[in-house]
Amino acid sequence: MSLFGRRNKKAPETGEELVLLVEGMHCSSCGMLIDDELEELAGVRSARTDVRKGRTVVRLEEGVDVDADALVAAVKGAGDYTARLAD
Numbered sequence: 555m556s557l558f559g560r561r562n563k564k565a566p567e568t569g570e571e572l573v574l575l576v577e578g579m580h581c582s583s584c585g586m587l588i589d590d591e592l593e594e595l596a597g598v599r600s601a602r603t604d605v606r607k608g609r610t611v612v613r614l615e616e617g618v619d620v621d622a623d624a625l626v627a628a629v630k631g632a633g634d635y636t637a638r639l640a641d
Contacts, residue, residue: 565585569599569616578635595624596636607614609640 579585585603588610592601597618603610610629614620622639630635 573640
């Protein structure tokens, strides 16, 4: 583990991947807040936000269904952000 509690080695990529389009972010701290909020949801393996691209890639646990509305609500719960699933 690193000093910040994240693993140094990348875990194998499994499970479904969803992309959220996020508005209202202005710095990397915004992205970290969103990632932390999403990663608290049951069934979410990881979340990686790219502030410049205005999107978050959410990787779900294999075989677990996560409601898209719960993902959007988590982003909104992180701050003054809006989100929707990418087409």
